[in-house]
Amino acid sequence: MLDNDIIAMLINPYNHQPLHFEKTDNRGILADDSGNTVPVIDGIPDFLVLEKTEGLNHKYQKFYDRISTLNDIAEFVYSVFMDLDKLRKEWMADVEVNDGANVLETSIGTGWNVKVLPVNAHYFGLDISRGMLSACKKNTRKWKRPMELFQGNAEFLPFKSESFDSVFHVGGINFFNDRMRGITEMIRVAKPGTKIIIIDETEKRVTDQYRKMPFVKGYFIEKDVERSRLIAPIDLVPSDMREIQTKLIDNGKMYQLSFKKP
Numbered sequence: 185m186l187d188n189d190i191i192a193m194l195i196n197p198y199n200h201q202p203l204h205f206e207k208t209d210n211r212g213i214l215a216d217d218s219g220n221t222v223p224v225i226d227g228i229p230d231f232l233v234l235e236k237t238e239g240l241n242h243k244y245q246k247f248y249d250r251i252s253t254l255n256d257i258a259e260f261v262y263s264v265f266m267d268l269d270k271l272r273k274e275w276m277a278d279v280e281v282n283d284g285a286n287v288l289e290t291s292i293g294t295g296w297n298v299k300v301l302p303v304n305a306h307y308f309g310l311d312i313s314r315g316m317l318s319a320c321k322k323n324t325r326k327w328k329r330p331m332e333l334f335q336g337n338a339e340f341l342p343f344k345s346e347s348f349d350s351v352f353h354v355g356g357i358n359f360f361n362d363r364m365r366g367i368t369e370m371i372r373v374a375k376p377g378t379k380i381i382i383i384d385e386t387e388k389r390v391t392d393q394y395r396k397m398p399f400v401k402g403y404f405i406e407k408d409v410e411r412s413r414l415i416a417p418i419d420l421v422p423s424d425m426r427e428i429q430t431k432l433i434d435n436g437k438m439y440q441l442s443f444k445k446p
Contacts, residue, residue, distance in 0.1 A: 186212075186224065190332055193347050196220055197340035198234055222342075228317055231336035237312070239361045241337060245312045248293070252315030255294050272300045275354060275433060278442055280379045281305050285349035290338040290370065291356035292331075295320040299327055307331040308348070310338060312356075339365040343373045350374075352381040358413045364420040371422070374445045379427075382441040387414040389437035416441040 186205060194203045194214065201216035212224040222229050237245055276297060281287055283304040289297060292309030293316050301307075309331050311317050317333050324331050336342055338353070339362050351374045353366075360366045370380050416430040416439040425443040433440050 186214075186227075186229070186332075193344055194229070194342050195344055196222075196234065197231060197336065197342045202344075203342075226318070226321070228314075228321070228333045228335055229342070230314075231334065231340070231342045232312070235337060235340070237337065240359045241312060241339075241361045244356070244359050248311070248313035249315040252294070252313060252319050255316070255319060268296070269300055271434065272297055275383055275438070275440075276300055276352075278379070278440070279352050279381055280350050282349065286347060287350040288341075288343070288348045288352075288370075288373065290341070290351070290353045290366070292316070292320055292333070293355065295323045295327075295329075295331065297352075297354050298331060299323070299329060303329065305350075308334070308343075310334045310336050310341065312337055339369060341369045341373050345372050346375045347373050348375060349378060351378060352383070354383045355385065357382055357417070358384045363413075363417050367417070367420050368422070371425070371445055376445055378445050380443055380445065382416075383433070383438055385414065386432065386437055386439050387411060389434075415439065 191203060191205055191214070195201060196203060196216045199216065199218065201218060203214040203216055203222065206213050206215050214222040214224065214229055220234060222231055222233060279301065281302045285305045286308065287305050288308045290310050292298070292311050295309065298307050298309065309320060312335070314335055317335055320331070321333060334342060339360060351370045353370065357363055357366055367382070374380055418428065418430055418441060421428055421441070421443055424446055426446055428443040430439060430441050432438070
C-alpha cells in the first residue's frame with residue numbers, strides 16, 4: 185500500500201484530478217472522482233492503463249522491456265573495464281540534492297543513477313517499461329536505497345504541480361513522441377528555483393556503440409533515427425527558463441541540457 189503522503193502528491197495525469205486509494209478484490213487501486221482507476225501492481229502504480237501507448241513511445245517501451253533482464257548483466261560486464269560509479273557521478277555532478285528533498289528521475293531505468301546520489305533525500309522514479317521498473321525495485325532492495333516507483337509516460341507525469349525540489353532525466357527523451365511536452369511536464373512538477381537536468385545520447389554514441397550491438401542495433405537504424413533528435417533540445421526549452429546551458433560529457437557521447445525554473 186502506498187503511503188498517504190505519496191498518494192497526496194498524485195494526480196490522474198490526463199485530467200489532473202487528485203487520486204485516492206481503494207482496495208477492491210484484495211487489490212489496491214488509485215481512483216479519481218470521475219471513476220478512472222489505476223492498478224497498483226507489486227507496489228508500483230501503472231498509469232499506462234489510462235492511455236494507448238503508440239509511436240516511438242510504444243517502440244522503445246518494448247525495447248526496454250526486452251533488454252531489462254540484460255541491463256544489470258551489462259552493467260557488471262562494463263564494470264570490469266571501467267568505474268561505472270565514477271562515470272555516473274560525473275553525469276550526476278550538476279544534479280542538486282539537498283537533505284530531505286523530493287527528487288524525481290524520469291525514465292529511471294534500473295535505478296543506477298540514483299545509486300550514486302546522496303542518501304538523505306526522497307527519490308521518485310518513473311519509467312514506461314515495467315521490466316526496467318521490476319529490475320529497479322530489486323536493485324533498490326539490494327542497495328537499501330528506497331525509491332517510490334511509477335509506471336507511466338513521462339509526457340504525462342502523475343504528480344501535482346510544484347512537487348519536486350530536483351528533477352532530472354538520463355537517457356530516453358531523444359525518442360519520446362513529444363519531447364517538448366516531456367520537458368514542459370518536468371517544469372510543471374518542479375518547484376520554483378529548481379534546477380532541471382536532461383542527459384541523453386549524442387550521435388557519436390548511437391553510431392559508435394548502439395548500431396553495433398546485438399539485440400540493440402535494430403532499434404537504432406538510421407532511417408528511423410532523426411539526427412535532430414541526437415542533440416540537446418535547447419530549442420524546446422521555454423524562453424522564460426533561467427541559466428539555460430548545454431555541454432557535452434562522457435567524451436562527447438552524451439549531452440547535458442540544464443536550466444532553472446523561475
